[in-house]
Amino acid sequence: MAEILASRARVHGIASFDGAVIGIVTGGHGALVREDGIDLAAALAQWREHGRFVAEDGRAPMTALEAVRGLDYDVMVELTPLGRPVRGAPAIAHVREALARRRHVVTANKAPLAWAGRELFALARANGVEFLHEATVMDGVPVFNLARHGLRGATVTRIQGILNSTTNAILSALEAGVSFEDALARAQREGYAEADPSDDLEGWDAAVKVCALANVLLDADLRPESVAREGIDGVDAARVAGVLSRDRRLKLVAEAWGRGPSVQARVGLREVPRTDPFALVEGTSSILRLVTDLAGTIVITEEHPDIRVTAYGVISDLLAIGP
Amino acid sequence: MAEILASRARVHGIASFDGAVIGIVTGGHGALVREDGIDLAAALAQWREHGRFVAEDGRAPMTALEAVRGLDYDVMVELTPLGRPVRGAPAIAHVREALARRRHVVTANKAPLAWAGRELFALARANGVEFLHEATVMDGVPVFNLARHGLRGATVTRIQGILNSTTNAILSALEAGVSFEDALARAQREGYAEADPSDDLEGWDAAVKVCALANVLLDADLRPESVAREGIDGVDAARVAGVLSRDRRLKLVAEAWGRGPSVQARVGLREVPRTDPFALVEGTSSILRLVTDLAGTIVITEEHPDIRVTAYGVISDLLAIGP
Numbered sequence: 001m002a003e004i005l006a007s008r009a010r011v012h013g014i015a016s017f018d019g020a021v022i023g024i025v026t027g028g029h030g031a032l033v034r035e036d037g038i039d040l041a042a043a044l045a046q047w048r049e050h051g052r053f054v055a056e057d058g059r060a061p062m063t064a065l066e067a068v069r070g071l072d073y074d075v076m077v078e079l080t081p082l083g084r085p086v087r088g089a090p091a092i093a094h095v096r097e098a099l100a101r102r103r104h105v106v107t108a109n110k111a112p113l114a115w116a117g118r119e120l121f122a123l124a125r126a127n128g129v130e131f132l133h134e135a136t137v138m139d140g141v142p143v144f145n146l147a148r149h150g151l152r153g154a155t156v157t158r159i160q161g162i163l164n165s166t167t168n169a170i171l172s173a174l175e176a177g178v179s180f181e182d183a184l185a186r187a188q189r190e191g192y193a194e195a196d197p198s199d200d201l202e203g204w205d206a207a208v209k210v211c212a213l214a215n216v217l218l219d220a221d222l223r224p225e226s227v228a229r230e231g232i233d234g235v236d237a238a239r240v241a242g243v244l245s246r247d248r249r250l251k252l253v254a255e256a257w258g259r260g261p262s263v264q265a266r267v268g269l270r271e272v273p274r275t276d277p278f279a280l281v282e283g284t285s286s287i288l289r290l291v292t293d294l295a296g297t298i299v300i301t302e303e304h305p306d307i308r309v310t311a312y313g314v315i316s317d318l319l320a321i322g323p
Numbered sequence: 324m325a326e327i328l329a330s331r332a333r334v335h336g337i338a339s340f341d342g343a344v345i346g347i348v349t350g351g352h353g354a355l356v357r358e359d360g361i362d363l364a365a366a367l368a369q370w371r372e373h374g375r376f377v378a379e380d381g382r383a384p385m386t387a388l389e390a391v392r393g394l395d396y397d398v399m400v401e402l403t404p405l406g407r408p409v410r411g412a413p414a415i416a417h418v419r420e421a422l423a424r425r426r427h428v429v430t431a432n433k434a435p436l437a438w439a440g441r442e443l444f445a446l447a448r449a450n451g452v453e454f455l456h457e458a459t460v461m462d463g464v465p466v467f468n469l470a471r472h473g474l475r476g477a478t479v480t481r482i483q484g485i486l487n488s489t490t491n492a493i494l495s496a497l498e499a500g501v502s503f504e505d506a507l508a509r510a511q512r513e514g515y516a517e518a519d520p521s522d523d524l525e526g527w528d529a530a531v532k533v534c535a536l537a538n539v540l541l542d543a544d545l546r547p548e549s550v551a552r553e554g555i556d557g558v559d560a561a562r563v564a565g566v567l568s569r570d571r572r573l574k575l576v577a578e579a580w581g582r583g584p585s586v587q588a589r590v591g592l593r594e595v596p597r598t599d600p601f602a603l604v605e606g607t608s609s610i611l612r613l614v615t616d617l618a619g620t621i622v623i624t625e626e627h628p629d630i631r632v633t634a635y636g637v638i639s640d641l642l643a644i645g646p
Contacts (some may be wrong), residue, residue, distance in 0.1 A: 298623065
């Protein structure tokens with residue numbers, strides 16, 4: 001993201017973010033804090049050379065929570081990893097603290113939406129600040145902005161998506177005759193599967209994403225633990241081939257339907273017919289179908305994104321908050 | 324649309340539009356004007372019974388232009404037919420008059436965007452009013468709102484779509500062995516082809532739509548006459564079968580690329596591979612691909628809309644303007 005932020009020509013509608021970032025605090029890779037503004041190009045160079053941030057002024061590094069509580073900022077950007085086994089810690093605490101201090105929050109971490117969405121939106125409203133989260137699902141594809149600004153007066157009644165790249169790539173590879181292990185190793189090599197891929201393989205990642213979507217688009221108050229969940233761990237070449245022989249493809253589909261307290265969600269293997277755009281989703285692409293009462297059925301596909309697109313999701317939220 | 328407007332329960336976020344509509348003026352089907360608000364349910368019943376509007380108070384009917392110039396309204400909703408041979412008349416005059424009077428405009432007619440977009444946006448800005456047009460392309464699917472609110476800081480560099488239902492349905496029917504004439508007759512029977520289908524068959528409808536999109540999303544100043552245009556008039560069963568035999572489908576694709584004054588556009592027959600979601604678009608469905616610099620490539624599909632979805636596009640614009 002710093003690459004994009006540091007380059008003023010790439011982001012239109014703003015002169016530059018230079019001098020606008022006053023703190024970058026990581027879990028295990030140091031921290032940079034300068035109340036008069038960090039030089040982003042220099043910070044990026046330091047990161048590339050050392051793999052960590054070292055404050056020039058010798059100031060003692062602070063923890064993220066200390067930074068959220070103590071620094072004088074307008075917007076807190078939350079970019080910590082998911083933290084699924086700890087139900088979204090520490091991201092939720094960071095967001096809660098910042099909103100309570102009447103600071104805007106932009107998150108690329110879906111945990112706050114999935115485990116505490118309703119609480120945090122209420123907190124943002126009560127404090128008159130924004131809590132934006134476009135990068136949490138489908139990277140920079142504006143699914144939340146589409147619903148917020150494009151579906152006024154309409155109600156989303158069902159959502160359905162292929163939202164996890166690792167499982168989708170493995171299912172495609174099984175169709176092509178590659179073994180589960182080789183397919184997983186390749187996904188890890190190409191950077192979209194984690195070193196510990198169990199959250200992907202067991203359907204947790206998709207469950208957290210469908211929760212995040214449902215808690216916003218269906219006004220639900222779901223938790224990932226209450227999503228009926230199936231992963232791809234038990235799938236083998238024979239099963240995938242059987243589905244193919246029926247001119248269908250096996251896909252891990254996340255779904256939620258209903259409204260408010262009645263919303264239910266599930267993540268499961270589905271045999272998708274070839275006439276459904278879900279059958280065409282490959283690699284890091286993803287797809288989301290929104291069924292609505294008045295605006296018909298809308299399908300949004302993200303085609304072959306790279307890592308920049310996630311960064312863009314955060315930037316688009318920052319631009320929505322404004323200068 | 325009156326059906327939806329008259330039913331308060333169907334549109335959330337507003338109590339009702341009852342009493343908010345003060346004039347309905349048609350070309351050849353009469354006019355209703357009541358400065359204290361029209362009873363929409365009664366107007367709808369009258370329309371269903373007589374196929375025209377008759378003012379109860381005996382007030383002389385007025386023309387649309389007289390209404391635009393003379394009535395005291397907040398928003399003018401433009402719903403006249405395209406008027407392609409007359410380059411968007413009379414819609415453009417209606418929009419121009421209303422904007423010059425500092426009234427908001429919502430249009431479902433794409434002509435004002437396609438033949439006078441730049442002029443009318445400048446006029447709206449100068450007069451501090453909104454000129455909204457979500458229903459003009461892909462019905463109520465929020466393609467313009469997506470770009471306006473969801474792609475902040477990103478630039479759309481190319482658009483590509485299947486935007487005309489009549490030609491798409493005829494191409495599908497040819498694949499299935501139906502004759503051109505029978506396929507056209509069916510499209511007319513089902514209501515999505517006009518009695519005079521030449522604007523569809525010759526690619527004009529798609530050219531006007533891609534102009535409307537390009538003039539907003541690519542900041543172009545194109546006119547439909549300058550779009551390189553191919554229709555489906557020359558297509559026969561043999562050609563369609565040949566494409567199918569190469570595992571591709573023949574589709575009428577509208578495209579535009581570039582930025583500002585350098586934008587070019589074309590409408591033409593393309594052999595689309597089966598792996599492209601464009602190959603799955605059937606019936607009244609439509610699809611649009613947006614290639615961007617920072618937000619990746621986003622594909623939006625509208626699946627099997629009915630006429631209500633166009634009405635919804637207008638309503639969503641009215642809700643965006645607010646009470």
